Amino acid sequence: MTARTQIAVVGAGPVGLLAALGLARQGHEVTVLDAEPAVVKSPRAAVYFHTTIAILEKLGLADEAHEIGLSSSEFMMHWLDSGERVASDMRDALEPGQRFDHNLHFGQHILAELVMRHLARLPRTQVLWNTRVTALDQAEERAVLTCETPGGEQRIEADWVIGTDGARSTVRRLLGLEFEGFTWPDRFVATNIDYPFREFGYANANMVVDPVNWCVIGRLGRENLWRLTYGEDASLDEATIVERLPERFAAILPDPAVPYRIDSFSPYRVHQRCAPTFRIGRVLLAGDAAHACNPCGGLGLTGGVIDADSLSDVLGAVIAGRADDRALDFYAQERRRVFLEVTSPMSTNFKRLLSESDPARRAADKAGMFARAGQGHSDVRASSLAELLKGAAMPVEPLTA
Numbered sequence: 001m002t003a004r005t006q007i008a009v010v011g012a013g014p015v016g017l018l019a020a021l022g023l024a025r026q027g028h029e030v031t032v033l034d035a036e037p038a039v040v041k042s043p044r045a046a047v048y049f050h051t052t053i054a055i056l057e058k059l060g061l062a063d064e065a066h067e068i069g070l071s072s073s074e075f076m077m078h079w080l081d082s083g084e085r086v087a088s089d090m091r092d093a094l095e096p097g098q099r100f101d102h103n104l105h106f107g108q109h110i111l112a113e114l115v116m117r118h119l120a121r122l123p124r125t126q127v128l129w130n131t132r133v134t135a136l137d138q139a140e141e142r143a144v145l146t147c148e149t150p151g152g153e154q155r156i157e158a159d160w161v162i163g164t165d166g167a168r169s170t171v172r173r174l175l176g177l178e179f180e181g182f183t184w185p186d187r188f189v190a191t192n193i194d195y196p197f198r199e200f201g202y203a204n205a206n207m208v209v210d211p212v213n214w215c216v217i218g219r220l221g222r223e224n225l226w227r228l229t230y231g232e233d234a235s236l237d238e239a240t241i242v243e244r245l246p247e248r249f250a251a252i253l254p255d256p257a258v259p260y261r262i263d264s265f266s267p268y269r270v271h272q273r274c275a276p277t278f279r280i281g282r283v284l285l286a287g288d289a290a291h292a293c294n295p296c297g298g299l300g301l302t303g304g305v306i307d308a309d310s311l312s313d314v315l316g317a318v319i320a321g322r323a324d325d326r327a328l329d330f331y332a333q334e335r336r337r338v339f340l341e342v343t344s345p346m347s348t349n350f351k352r353l354l355s356e357s358d359p360a361r362r363a364a365d366k367a368g369m370f371a372r373a374g375q376g377h378s379d380v381r382a383s384s385l386a387e388l389l390k391g392a393a394m395p396v397e398p399l400t401a
Helices: 014-024 050-058 062-068 108-120 170-174 238-252 299-320 326-355 359-375 383-390
Strands: 002-010 030-033 070-072 074-079 085-089 103-105 125-128 132-138 143-149 152-163 180-194 205-209 215-219 226-233 261-274 283-285
Touching: 002 014, 002 143, 002 299, 014 030, 014 108, 014 299, 030 152, 050 062, 050 103, 050 299, 050 383, 062 108, 085 359, 108 125, 132 170, 152 170, 152 299, 170 283, 180 238, 180 326, 205 326, 205 359, 226 238, 238 261, 261 326, 283 326, 299 326, 299 383, 326 383
Parallel strands: 002 030, 002 152, 030 125, 074 205, 152 283
Antiparallel strands: 070 103, 074 085, 132 143, 143 152, 180 226, 180 261, 205 215, 215 226
């Protein structure tokens, strides 16, 4: 059985769904495929910076996202050994033209579900669950995906394929592309925990510095549920994580005697990797399928959302005849450059800042952060960082009504 679509997007996470919505809003036919039976709800990214909110606004999602999420401009660094803190507010570091003066907090699975509702309202769109890509072939004018489905094998012909199927991307593997870089020695453990952090003076977004018990703590939304992500030795038995959680929380929580409730947890390995190219013929990569970084600093999903926005603009323009396919090469080269020159080095440095083992360097880091405190911690939240992450403008004419 063979089906036909204009654009096949492999991977129904936020990046794939946002790319699909951007293309569908331009009137293009889009089919999204995913091997899972539904949106994955395991703990992952949960904070959206103002750059991402602006893209949600462009797609008509910002009002609902604000109704769902928690708006916050707070950020705080904590030093676990001394109890010292540096608080900042992104509103103190705004630049002219910055559209939003806050971040939004809510789980990425909620964003995926929001995008799906909007996608379902548009013609010539569909999301196919339980559809696992097993083969990929290309001809001059089309690409062909072979998929395993509950009803048997299915072939899907598409003019274009976008791979947004995560760091373990099947699309990238089928293209024969390496995933260059390294895997962090830590196993990251993302936990969703009900605990009164606000009563202990925590901001809605926090980083905790410690060579062993470093962590990132952020409120997940308007309710009192928090994401606490820490690292542990990857050689430890993953099956016994829950047995180690009380000891780890005793070291991290401001008062471990106060009761807490673990809503869920998810262990995962973290990569600092990038594909050698984001385009081969009629197949393009975006998000973690193209590049992956550690979550410290929240740059991974941000970069993926910018990929989705840029690629939907460029591919939409190529399909409509407003640009030739050299614009796709520009997308591939520029988004790769941004990852290698901006996203990866910055996320690596955030991870180093949190877990620095050298006492002298840790003290120097702390002194620098206190010195910058009066600037609203602008190295983390300034609009200039957003401009670096966005990179050069895509070479396409704007879509006119």
